Amino acid sequence: MGEDIEIETKNLNLWYGEKQVLKNIDLKIPEEKVTAVIGPSGCGKSTLIRCFNRMNDIIDCCRIEGKVFIDEKDIYDKRTDVVELRKNVGMVFQKPNPFPKNIYENIAYAPRIHGLKNKKKLDKIVEKCLKQAFLWDEVKDRLSESARSLSGGQQQRLCIARALAVEPEIILMDEPCSALDPMATAKIEELIRYLSKDYTVIIVTHNMQQAARVSDYTAYLYIGELIEFGSTKQIFENPREESTENYITGRFG
Amino acid sequence: MKWKKIKEHIIYSLLRLSGLFIVCALAILLLYIISGGIGKISWEFLTSFPTNGMMSGGIFPMIIGTLSLMVLTMVIALPIGIFSAIYLVEYAKPGRFTDAIRLAVHNLAGVPSIVYGLLGLGFFVVFLGFGLSLISAAFTLAIMVLPIVIASAQEALRAVPQNMREGALALGSTKWETTRHHVLPYALPGMLTGSILALSRAAGETAPIIMTGAAFYITHLSSSIFDEFMALPYSIYTLATQSSNVEATRPTVFGAILVLLLIVLCMNLVAIIARNYYRKKYRW
Amino acid sequence: MMKKIEMRSKFDEQLKEIKDDVIEMGELAKEMLKESIIALKNQDVKLADKVYDNKKKLMKMDDEIEHHCLQTISMYQPMAKDMRVIGASLKLITYITRIGRYGKDIAKFVKEIADKPQIAKLVSIPHMSDIVDSMISDGLRSYKKGEPVDIKSFCNRDDDVDALRDTIFREALTYMMQDSKNIKRCMYYIMIARYLERCADHACKIAEKVSYMVTGGRVEIK
Numbered sequence: 001m002g003e004d005i006e007i008e009t010k011n012l013n014l015w016y017g018e019k020q021v022l023k024n025i026d027l028k029i030p031e032e033k034v035t036a037v038i039g040p041s042g043c044g045k046s047t048l049i050r051c052f053n054r055m056n057d058i059i060d061c062c063r064i065e066g067k068v069f070i071d072e073k074d075i076y077d078k079r080t081d082v083v084e085l086r087k088n089v090g091m092v093f094q095k096p097n098p099f100p101k102n103i104y105e106n107i108a109y110a111p112r113i114h115g116l117k118n119k120k121k122l123d124k125i126v127e128k129c130l131k132q133a134f135l136w137d138e139v140k141d142r143l144s145e146s147a148r149s150l151s152g153g154q155q156q157r158l159c160i161a162r163a164l165a166v167e168p169e170i171i172l173m174d175e176p177c178s179a180l181d182p183m184a185t186a187k188i189e190e191l192i193r194y195l196s197k198d199y200t201v202i203i204v205t206h207n208m209q210q211a212a213r214v215s216d217y218t219a220y221l222y223i224g225e226l227i228e229f230g231s232t233k234q235i236f237e238n239p240r241e242e243s244t245e246n247y248i249t250g251r252f253g
Numbered sequence: 254m255k256w257k258k259i260k261e262h263i264i265y266s267l268l269r270l271s272g273l274f275i276v277c278a279l280a281i282l283l284l285y286i287i288s289g290g291i292g293k294i295s296w297e298f299l300t301s302f303p304t305n306g307m308m309s310g311g312i313f314p315m316i317i318g319t320l321s322l323m324v325l326t327m328v329i330a331l332p333i334g335i336f337s338a339i340y341l342v343e344y345a346k347p348g349r350f351t352d353a354i355r356l357a358v359h360n361l362a363g364v365p366s367i368v369y370g371l372l373g374l375g376f377f378v379v380f381l382g383f384g385l386s387l388i389s390a391a392f393t394l395a396i397m398v399l400p401i402v403i404a405s406a407q408e409a410l411r412a413v414p415q416n417m418r419e420g421a422l423a424l425g426s427t428k429w430e431t432t433r434h435h436v437l438p439y440a441l442p443g444m445l446t447g448s449i450l451a452l453s454r455a456a457g458e459t460a461p462i463i464m465t466g467a468a469f470y471i472t473h474l475s476s477s478i479f480d481e482f483m484a485l486p487y488s489i490y491t492l493a494t495q496s497s498n499v500e501a502t503r504p505t506v507f508g509a510i511l512v513l514l515l516i517v518l519c520m521n522l523v524a525i526i527a528r529n530y531y532r533k534k535y536r537w
Numbered sequence: 538m539m540k541k542i543e544m545r546s547k548f549d550e551q552l553k554e555i556k557d558d559v560i561e562m563g564e565l566a567k568e569m570l571k572e573s574i575i576a577l578k579n580q581d582v583k584l585a586d587k588v589y590d591n592k593k594k595l596m597k598m599d600d601e602i603e604h605h606c607l608q609t610i611s612m613y614q615p616m617a618k619d620m621r622v623i624g625a626s627l628k629l630i631t632y633i634t635r636i637g638r639y640g641k642d643i644a645k646f647v648k649e650i651a652d653k654p655q656i657a658k659l660v661s662i663p664h665m666s667d668i669v670d671s672m673i674s675d676g677l678r679s680y681k682k683g684e685p686v687d688i689k690s691f692c693n694r695d696d697d698v699d700a701l702r703d704t705i706f707r708e709a710l711t712y713m714m715q716d717s718k719n720i721k722r723c724m725y726y727i728m729i730a731r732y733l734e735r736c737a738d739h740a741c742k743i744a745e746k747v748s749y750m751v752t753g754g755r756v757e758i759k
Contacts, residue, residue, distance in 0.1 A: 109434070162420075163423070249616050250616075
């Protein structure tokens, strides 16, 4: 592949209670590129990316074996500071979930709880993140309005800006456009391509064309196993595995 | 089919009748009480002490007693109830300890109030040595309303959507920061209204307070929480059943009942108004 | 073993229709080329006219298949192999059109030189035409069956066609130098040989595209 590796999983297995959801995943995510994770419903895509910021910890019956290395440190090691990890690995969810506060507070919340109290610095961060998320021009005059007054697409961009506020290296996106209309989707896709210059982006999507448009690398999961990983060009033009071919041509799943 | 239409009409009428029954029952109750007691309500009645063996004078100390009891009960029950609910909803891991807590809460809710009275007497009055007092009664009532407070607090917490918590956690918030900044502000209104409603029921409880501190007749207001006190429910009970001159004390009884009802009604109204206000303020 | 659930049967129907239409168009162009040489050999003006008139049908098929392909792309957004099939089909109809047009051009010449007998049994032109015909047939068959293409065989035949064109050129030159009355006729022979060589190149391109369609890899036939 020739790229630097940001995240590496070794023999990652995950169970929800008795049910095994991820099987022996060995995956290398390249740095500062967009990697798409595709596969049929229920194949474990969301579960996989939630391993990268340990959001699976909040589910009681979840058990994990194997290692996940970020910057060559195993994040499931007992000594890992989960709060620091989640600062470094941001997440954007399927349904936009801005806090029921105003726009400014949504973004200022995270830096504030991590210790930044200086108002001028917070103002700067809010402006920077909203600009990075292509949202500044639309909201700069109404930062004190409720975040709920924004449209769905704007709310999602706000959530992205919120994730950027703590300066992560990695951004996880779990089907970020599935609740949005085509125009809002196009804006977010443009934003993703722009973000990949500075951040490592991992996006879960069940929209094949979106994965082809937006990503540099693609991983295909089927029933918890990693079937194929490669450059997006190769996967969508000439996949190696029959299962991959069947999935992306819509012959099943 | 004409028979089907007739059947529909009959059932509809029966259902309306039962609704009407409820309205009538309440109307009769209120009319009976209001007609009997409205004559007695006056500023003097509400602010003066009973005199002449309760045959004349006012019900001031009972009102104060009931109100202080409510406040004290709330001060004890709310924090314990809310923190328990937060633990059960946000923190508890499935296991035997959590199951034990849930079982305990459920069972507490089903205990008859007279048993609470005995509990209060045995534990707070005698064992801890608080004696017959406001504080013993308050603790007893607090334990009694605890299940309801916990239940409504749990509901309010569960009503906060999970994606709020996830959004906060994903930004690197700790569990407590998430709970404090993103769950509690939106659950608190629901918790409070539920608790106020629970308390308004407790305001009328007689059995537990008889055995833990309510007195029939004391000449002065209790000066500390370790004193005995007078309360509306108990006074109503004794006046109605053990008065030496039933005719003379009847107006006082009706007046006291009406005042008690008004207190309960006010508490419920406060709860409803608070709920509506917070619903508008914190829209999802 | 995974179960292949045919969830895209309407799409598969479209693909099949496109492939069938491309084959039909390919056969038409092949026939136009073949018949133009037969008309040339037999100096059959009527046959030449028939070939010439087929040009309209060929253009119509070109437009229809292209439209069908574009419509399928916009409606179904095909991926991987499906995408390569559509891509190959679009390219194939271009090459097939050119082959057919060369057939038409050769048919036009027939009328010019039908008045007098041919020279030296048309030198090697019929032989060249047979090789080109076999190349087109093989390309279309591989396309129809989705089979890999025998690259080496195509290379060899292409070399043969190139060699034949040189031979015809030299022979025609000789005849032109012998008798100036032969110049017009031999010039046409040289041009026809050139057209046949171009058709062989197009047949090679067809083979390359079919190979890409089947394997996903690029080859070049030189």
